[in-house]
Amino acid sequence: MVNGGYTGKILRVDLTKGDFKVESLPTEWVLKYIGGDGFAARLLYDEVPARTDPLSPENKLLIATGPITGTLWPMSGRTVFVSKAAQTGIWGESHVGGFLGPELKYAGYDMLVVEGRSENPVHISIHDGDLELIDATPHWGMRTDEVTAAMRKHHNDPDVQVGAIGPAGEQLVRFASVIVNNARAAGRTGMGAVLGSKNVKTISIRGHGSVEVAEHEEFFKLAKKAHQKVRQNPQAREMGKWGTWILTAVKQEIGELPTFNHRTGVFSGWESLSGEYIRPRFTVSDRACFGCSLGCKKMNYIPDGPYAGTLEEGPEYEGLMAFGSLLGIDDYPTTLKANQICNKYGMDIISVGSTIAFAMECYENGIIDDSDTGGVPLEWGNTESAIKILQMIASREGFGDILAEGSKIASEKIGKGSEAYAIHVKGLEVSGQDGRTHRSIGLSHATSARGADHLRSLVVVDQLGYEKVAAERWGVDKLPEILNPYTEQYKATAVVETENTYCIRDTLIVCWYSVSWPPVFWMSDFAEMLPLATGIDAFGDVTTLVEIGERQLNLKRLFNAREGITRKDDQLPKRFTHEPMPEGPGKGQVVDLESLLDDYYRLRGWDPETGLPTKETLRRLSLE
Amino acid sequence: MPSRLSVDYTKCTGCRICELACSAKNEGRFQPSIARLKIVKYDDLGLDIPHVCSPCEEAPCVEICPVYAMRQDPISKMTYLDEDKCILCKSCVGVCVNGVILLDTVRMRIIKCDHCDGDPECAKVCPTGAIHYGSISKLTTIERHAKIGTYLDEIKRVAEKSTGEA
Ligand code: SF4
Ligand code: SF4
Ligand code: SF4
Numbered sequence A: 001m002v003n004g005g006y007t008g009k010i011l012r013v014d015l016t017k018g019d020f021k022v023e024s025l026p027t028e029w030v031l032k033y034i035g036g037d038g039f040a041a042r043l044l045y046d047e048v049p050a051r052t053d054p055l056s057p058e059n060k061l062l063i064a065t066g067p068i069t070g071t072l073w074p075m076s077g078r079t080v081f082v083s084k085a086a087q088t089g090i091w092g093e094s095h096v097g098g099f100l101g102p103e104l105k106y107a108g109y110d111m112l113v114v115e116g117r118s119e120n121p122v123h124i125s126i127h128d129g130d131l132e133l134i135d136a137t138p139h140w141g142m143r144t145d146e147v148t149a150a151m152r153k154h155h156n157d158p159d160v161q162v163g164a165i166g167p168a169g170e171q172l173v174r175f176a177s178v179i180v181n182n183a184r185a186a187g188r189t190g191m192g193a194v195l196g197s198k199n200v201k202t203i204s205i206r207g208h209g210s211v212e213v214a215e216h217e218e219f220f221k222l223a224k225k226a227h228q229k230v231r232q233n234p235q236a237r238e239m240g241k242w243g244t245w246i247l248t249a250v251k252q253e254i255g256e257l258p259t260f261n262h263r264t265g266v267f268s269g270w271e272s273l274s275g276e277y278i279r280p281r282f283t284v285s286d287r288a289c290f291g292c293s294l295g296c297k298k299m300n301y302i303p304d305g306p307y308a309g310t311l312e313e314g315p316e317y318e319g320l321m322a323f324g325s326l327l328g329i330d331d332y333p334t335t336l337k338a339n340q341i342c343n344k345y346g347m348d349i350i351s352v353g354s355t356i357a358f359a360m361e362c363y364e365n366g367i368i369d370d371s372d373t374g375g376v377p378l379e380w381g382n383t384e385s386a387i388k389i390l391q392m393i394a395s396r397e398g399f400g401d402i403l404a405e406g407s408k409i410a411s412e413k414i415g416k417g418s419e420a421y422a423i424h425v426k427g428l429e430v431s432g433q434d435g436r437t438h439r440s441i442g443l444s445h446a447t448s449a450r451g452a453d454h455l456r457s458l459v460v461v462d463q464l465g466y467e468k469v470a471a472e473r474w475g476v477d478k479l480p481e482i483l484n485p486y487t488e489q490y491k492a493t494a495v496v497e498t499e500n501t502y503c504i505r506d507t508l509i510v511c512w513y514s515v516s517w518p519p520v521f522w523m524s525d526f527a528e529m530l531p532l533a534t535g536i537d538a539f540g541d542v543t544t545l546v547e548i549g550e551r552q553l554n555l556k557r558l559f560n561a562r563e564g565i566t567r568k569d570d571q572l573p574k575r576f577t578h579e580p581m582p583e584g585p586g587k588g589q590v591v592d593l594e595s596l597l598d599d600y601y602r603l604r605g606w607d608p609e610t611g612l613p614t615k616e617t618l619r620r621l622s623l624e
Numbered sequence B: 001m002p003s004r005l006s007v008d009y010t011k012c013t014g015c016r017i018c019e020l021a022c023s024a025k026n027e028g029r030f031q032p033s034i035a036r037l038k039i040v041k042y043d044d045l046g047l048d049i050p051h052v053c054s055p056c057e058e059a060p061c062v063e064i065c066p067v068y069a070m071r072q073d074p075i076s077k078m079t080y081l082d083e084d085k086c087i088l089c090k091s092c093v094g095v096c097v098n099g100v101i102l103l104d105t106v107r108m109r110i111i112k113c114d115h116c117d118g119d120p121e122c123a124k125v126c127p128t129g130a131i132h133y134g135s136i137s138k139l140t141t142i143e144r145h146a147k148i149g150t151y152l153d154e155i156k157r158v159a160e161k162s163t164g165e166a
């Protein structure tokens, strides 16, 4: 039995045996997990046992969708890659926009599970019911854009959607990504390395089927209304114009633009990394993911200078940060060039940028020198060096081979106190925020399932001071403290509530930019929409949705617990807890993480000593 | 002047909301592959080009149809299909200048835009105004083509100049 919105099928490909299998979606999953991250967490927990080497055939990689993937609901074209992470050895997930997820639904599957390991390089090709493994030997070594074009040509169909790894994934670079539509990246945690270890070059999908919801007319009407809501939201319109570049100026103003490997949050060269500078000079077109009326993607083109002729989307704010301020680089064309290399070779721009920042700080402090780097002067702000070392990482050449392991492993190999400059949590490099100027993100970075993550629980309402929203969500009694970014007070409350909502966002699956910032939709909107899509009335109740969100989150925690993760791992780099912010509006601030953790575990129903779900919590969520 | 669908390539973001809405309205489900219009995407260039039945001044689909199942209204220029007459020869599918006539292989019928009887869903849902319904002047069409031409020329110029290597 399948409900509205779902295809009711899971497709499995066993690369070792070379065969495909279609299974029914377990119906009990629907009520307990809704879809997306929820389904993926259940499957990964059940099928990838503790201590599995992420790069071994025993690891699995899943692509999951949700009940509204492929419908007209705004920004519902996103999909998630899940696996035991190549970079961290714990829970790994990476969401991506573009057009891949809807195509999987149209081909007739809610989920794809990739298992085993192929002897030779292959493409996984899914055309509705036609399933095949195609020899990828001739394509091994190709960049993602080349192999995407090659697959479309092979099938003689420009609408084939391709998820591809580049040379970095083949080389098992720990933070290798999967690229869809040339420039949209399932970037974080090393999904590209997992595919590379399985000898999979691309997953190519084409579907001619449909997604049918339970109440078509009502859903259609509501979805159109929801699009109007996006189109009329003033902040969403700004986002559509400037993309995530809008953040650079905001971050600089509040003193939270990570600079010089997170040493400070103030960057003198911020202006040339801002939307107002970039758009009029370099942007040639606005683009969107499937079903998105906001359209934050920008195609950009460099007309002159050393990187003349670079035509590429992005980078997002995170990329501007990782190859701009974080390295002391105040040159947009360099960040676009870096983004192009990351897209074509298939690497996560956040992790690779941060790992280079780590190396630059080691270089500054004499821990490494030219004899280590192969003569590349890793000085702050040196654009040529940044691009050069990036290329070396992509091909694991020379010193690039060490950095291709990510900052945690690289610092362990280099030693000599370099660990202090590896800015990561659980092996994942810290994204473009700073707990010192925004306490709640400090807690997010420390506790998120995949490591230093800004996407699972970043609260924006506190930082931007939306009083009305804060009062509605968390209660007037918590004002004004909850809106003060410099205190620990009530921050766990904000993080927990936000995180539960984002869990639902990640089951549907909809884009960050329709929920998180700007806050266009929240739980009640999903509660109104989901029964129309699925025909399941229980989803119309926000408390039920909260419980489903909690269940997903706890299941991810259990996955990590099995790998040995406890409170001792929910830590931040000392930079955020012991080095006061040196300048800017947040001057002197540090994070008091332990008090945040105490509050968070209490609200989550986790043991304060171990940081793990208590028996009662597991029973309440039917997870025993 | 009668109304037409007109498109502005420079505004289109490639979101395919129009395809979704077209199938939702005409088929009662979400199935872009049988939408009556098509977004052709060039991810490498950052271009998205909507293909719609405008319709043509002199419509090849009408001219080629051997049984006069495809007809054109002399005033509105609107082309429409009389399904009862159609013998499924697929001549129109091959000849449509915009590639927007489809054969539905499941239900064995020709699928073609009927301008939603004068109330086009696609134009209403398009968030950017890339699809517009109303009278159009030839001049604006030419200007738009010129803009794309300049863009492509510039890309070609730099491609020739540089190595093109990432
Ligand atoms: S807001 Fe941006 S990332 Fe999100 S769906 Fe739209 S285009 Fe994609
Ligand atoms: S269906 Fe095609 S050929 Fe016929 S009028 Fe429309 S665009 Fe022209
Ligand atoms: S006018 Fe109507 S039938 Fe024609 S493409 Fe637009 S939505 Fe589809």
Ligand code: SF4
Residues within 6 Å of the ligand: B011, B012, B013, B014, B015, B016, B017, B018, B019, B039, B048, B050, B125, B126, B127, B128, B129, B130, B131
């Ligand atoms: S809805 Fe408008 S912007 Fe989106 S793909 Fe269609 S024509 Fe382009």
